[in-house]
Amino acid sequence: MQSTTAINETVELLARIEARERLSLEEWKAVEDSAPTEELGRLADELRKTLHPDDVVTYVVDRNVNYSNVCVSVCTFCAFYRKPGSPEGYVHNYEEIFSKVEEMIELGGSGVLMQGGLHPDLPLDYYTGLLHELKTRYGIHLHCFSPPELDHLAKITGLGVEGVLRELRAAGLDSIPGGGGEILVDEIRRKRRTHCNTEEWLNVMDVAHKLGIPTTATMMFGMGETRDQRLMHFERLRELQERNPGFVSFIPWTLQPDNTPIGKRFPDRIPGDEYLRWLAIGRLYLDSIPNVQASWLTQGLDVGRQGLHYGANDLGSTMIEENVITPAGANHRATEIMLCEAIVAEGFRPMKRRADYVRLDR
Numbered sequence: 380m381q382s383t384t385a386i387n388e389t390v391e392l393l394a395r396i397e398a399r400e401r402l403s404l405e406e407w408k409a410v411e412d413s414a415p416t417e418e419l420g421r422l423a424d425e426l427r428k429t430l431h432p433d434d435v436v437t438y439v440v441d442r443n444v445n446y447s448n449v450c451v452s453v454c455t456f457c458a459f460y461r462k463p464g465s466p467e468g469y470v471h472n473y474e475e476i477f478s479k480v481e482e483m484i485e486l487g488g489s490g491v492l493m494q495g496g497l498h499p500d501l502p503l504d505y506y507t508g509l510l511h512e513l514k515t516r517y518g519i520h521l522h523c524f525s526p527p528e529l530d531h532l533a534k535i536t537g538l539g540v541e542g543v544l545r546e547l548r549a550a551g552l553d554s555i556p557g558g559g560g561e562i563l564v565d566e567i568r569r570k571r572r573t574h575c576n577t578e579e580w581l582n583v584m585d586v587a588h589k590l591g592i593p594t595t596a597t598m599m600f601g602m603g604e605t606r607d608q609r610l611m612h613f614e615r616l617r618e619l620q621e622r623n624p625g626f627v628s629f630i631p632w633t634l635q636p637d638n639t640p641i642g643k644r645f646p647d648r649i650p651g652d653e654y655l656r657w658l659a660i661g662r663l664y665l666d667s668i669p670n671v672q673a674s675w676l677t678q679g680l681d682v683g684r685q686g687l688h689y690g691a692n693d694l695g696s697t698m699i700e701e702n703v704i705t706p707a708g709a710n711h712r713a714t715e716i717m718l719c720e721a722i723v724a725e726g727f728r729p730m731k732r733r734a735d736y737v738r739l740d741r
């Protein structure tokens with residue numbers, strides 16, 4: 380049972396959040412200790428309305444093209460990668476990728492989310508040539524290569540992060556997905572054998588923002604991290620966004636443990652009510668990031684819909700193809716019509732967007 384002093388402190392902190400005051404990391408710990416989820420949801424919904432007063436909820440139709448599953452890393456939460464030399468390893472040639480993109484365009488898609496493993500020796504020409512061809516042939520938005528891939532490319536080419544990003548942008552790269560963010564605390568990253576440390580992940584985004592390339596910030600939780608580590612993750616994202624803005628969205632999702640080494644230790648998924656609580660805290664903590672996405676793919680469409688009342692103004696992608704978290708147990712599926720109907724049923728106006736959150740429809 381909370382003391383009267385603690386209750387008063389929580390009430391005061393919630394009032395300061397409502398007044399749009401920034402709380403410190405320590406103050407957020409006190410909020411997370413005691414604030415009711417419904418109240419956090421109400422405040423997050425208020426902030427969402429302030430940032431998006433037209434009640435539009437966006438979504439994207441795109442395709443997750445995984446050009447290769449060969450990876451030198453061994454993240455314990457990953458069911459996608461194959462070690463170099465594995466008979467199950469693959470690298471798609473350009474023609475295979477073109478046919479996937481053509482299918483995506485036929486289905487009304489606006490862009491490609493392209494990510495892969497950390498291939499030990501695929502040359503930079505493979506990536507730049509592919510972007511150039513995709514842009515020239517189809518003129519689509521190219522949302523490609525998460526910070527671990529970019530950090531890896533920077534190292535194996537010797538060009539550094541800025542050199543690699545300049546080459547990729549010249550070839551057609553439009554924006555960068557925030558994959559590999561997981562929890563930005565090295566203690567938990569080392570335990571989960573996550574590729575690239577906190578500073579390396581943030582540095583890629585810092586350089587991208589300096590070059591004017593939009594990015595997304597993510598969080599994958601439910602892999603044994605502590606409450607304080609989740610809050611520290613928000614703090615690191617907020618610090619970067621304040622110093623050098625460029626995150627256009629925050630996308631939290633939950634560990635899918637099936638077929639992963641870590642799944643033996645943490646077989647249980649984060650439940651919907653816990654997801655919604657952290658979605659609301661993320662919306663409020665990261666108040667300088669304009670958009671927040673609810674992850675229907677990992678939580679199911681029902682929780683995704685509820686997320687629209689806990690601070691989210693985006694319902695993500697129809698995911699025409701997904702190969703990374705699906706093998707780990709994310710089996711939810713939704714079509715464009717299903718997403719639009721869900722958005723309307725919750726009282727919002729659906730609108731298609733690009734991967735950089737530029738709206739496409741009126």
Ligand code: SF4
Pocket residue numbers: 450451452453454457458459460495496497527574
């Ligand atoms: S999450 Fe990415 S970097 Fe980690 S093992 Fe899987 S493919 Fe490799």
